[in-house]
Amino acid sequence: MKFIKDILALQERVIGMNARNHQLVYPNNPRKYYILANDKVQSKAILVQHNIPTPQTYQVITATRDIRSCWQTLETLNAVCIKPAMGSGGGGILILKKEERGQWTKPSGAVMERKDIEAHLANILFGMYSSGASDKVILEYCLHPHPFFTEIYSDGVPDFRIIMLDQKPVLAMLRMPNDRSDGKANLHMGALGIGIDMSTGRLGSGFDGRQYVDHHPDTGVLFAGKPLPEWEKTLSMALETAKLFPLNYLGIDIVYDRDSGPMVIEINARPGIEIQNVNQKGLRSLLDG
Numbered sequence: 262m263k264f265i266k267d268i269l270a271l272q273e274r275v276i277g278m279n280a281r282n283h284q285l286v287y288p289n290n291p292r293k294y295y296i297l298a299n300d301k302v303q304s305k306a307i308l309v310q311h312n313i314p315t316p317q318t319y320q321v322i323t324a325t326r327d328i329r330s331c332w333q334t335l336e337t338l339n340a341v342c343i344k345p346a347m348g349s350g351g352g353g354i355l356i357l358k359k360e361e362r363g364q365w366t367k368p369s370g371a372v373m374e375r376k377d378i379e380a381h382l383a384n385i386l387f388g389m390y391s392s393g394a395s396d397k398v399i400l401e402y403c404l405h406p407h408p409f410f411t412e413i414y415s416d417g418v419p420d421f422r423i424i425m426l427d428q429k430p431v432l433a434m435l436r437m438p439n440d441r442s443d444g445k446a447n448l449h450m451g452a453l454g455i456g457i458d459m460s461t462g463r464l465g466s467g468f469d470g471r472q473y474v475d476h477h478p479d480t481g482v483l484f485a486g487k488p489l490p491e492w493e494k495t496l497s498m499a500l501e502t503a504k505l506f507p508l509n510y511l512g513i514d515i516v517y518d519r520d521s522g523p524m525v526i527e528i529n530a531r532p533g534i535e536i537q538n539v540n541q542k543g544l545r546s547l548l549d550g
Contacts, residue, residue, distance in 0.1 A: 274543025281534050284548050289426070289509035290530050297506055298530040301346045302397055307505050313498065314524040316342065322398040328382050331400060332375075335365075340403035343378075345385040345396045351447035353390030355381055356403060368416060368444050404524070407517035409490050413437065413482045417444030421457075421495065421515045424532055425503040426547060430496055433457040434539045435464060435489075440479045453477070454539035455484060462492025468539045495523050502528070 276284070297303055308315040319341065320334045335341060343355040357365045357373060365373045373381075384390070385398045410419045417438030424431045434454050438444045441451035448454050448470070456465035464487045466473040475485035489495070499513045502525050512532025518524050537543050 274545045275537040276534060276544045276548060278534060280548065281544070282531070285426070285510045285544070286531050290511075291507065294507045295530045298508060298511070298528040299347055300397075301344070301348075301399060301527065304506075304528045305399075308502065308525055311501075311505055313502055313505070314521060316402040316404060316518075316524060316526060319400040319402070321346070322382060322386065322400070325383055325386055328379050328386075331382065331398075334400060335359075342399075342401050342403045343381070343385075344399050344401070345390045346399055347388075347391035347393055347396045348385075349391070350449055351445050353381075353385050354445075358403070404516050404526075405519040407490065407519055407522075409487075410437070410517065413484050414439060414477050414480055416440075417442070417446060418516055420446045420526060422529075422532065422536060423496070423499045423513045423515065424536060424544075425499060425511045425513060427509050428500060428503045430459060430499055431547065432536050432540055432542060432544070433459060434536050437467065437477065437484075439477065441469075448533075448535050448539075454535060456540035456542075457489070459496075462489045462495075463487065464489065465540070473541075491517065491523055498523050498525060 297307065302321055305315050305318060319338065320331055322328060322331055338359065340358045343357065345353040348354070356368055360366055365378065367373060382398050385396050388394050388396050390396065404418045406418050414437060419435055419437045421433060421435055423433045434456055436446040436448060437453040437455055438446050439451065439453055443450065446452050453467045453469050455467040458465060464484050466475055466485055469478065476483050495515055498515060502513050503511055506528060508530050512529035513525060514527040514529070515523050516526050534544070
């Protein structure tokens, strides 16, 4: 009975997509500036210009004629993250590692032949993973998760989503990969969303879209109550990032890299609303206030 009452109380505090758009996104984010967040090439250039840590870009491919030239870049690397510049929700992201025999493999161990990689690059350019008619391909540094996270689940790279309004952090969650999400940190693919206490940086319960849990579903490791490393630095980085963009309602995605620490990986001008369910806290107070 208490669980049902809690759910009903939460429903009164959460906002839906229409309210998010009309009362948070549109009044705070001028449409002409969406491109600064939607195009990862542009947003990364702003971050680099202002010394905000972000994964190094090795190459940007803008046309199919340039696909073959990327092999000169790949020959110098042992790992790479391939992503669409205008993609969303993790679509089109491909993580590759080079084996001793020179073969490229995905995290699952599946081998990617050259023709398969080139076909994937072409699909990104043709706009398969974006809403536009065409896109760009980014080849960038392959992130390695901080040991704090690999002790919970060793596959994939978890990331943080921090919601900022008027340069103030409002809500945050950790998106933790699992077997169901095939090692990807995207909620719509089945990743676990874990709430964060903004004041202490401690993890709360996780939400898998169906129920709340305190242990990782695949490893059984308890995560609820664990203090995050470098939380104050993470919040400071989110604040410094928010100051750089003419958008007052933002979702900022940050990863803790094993070697480089917190790094901003993406800016969102229209962040999703599932973070409310994850934290069991609604955004209604932002509208009522």
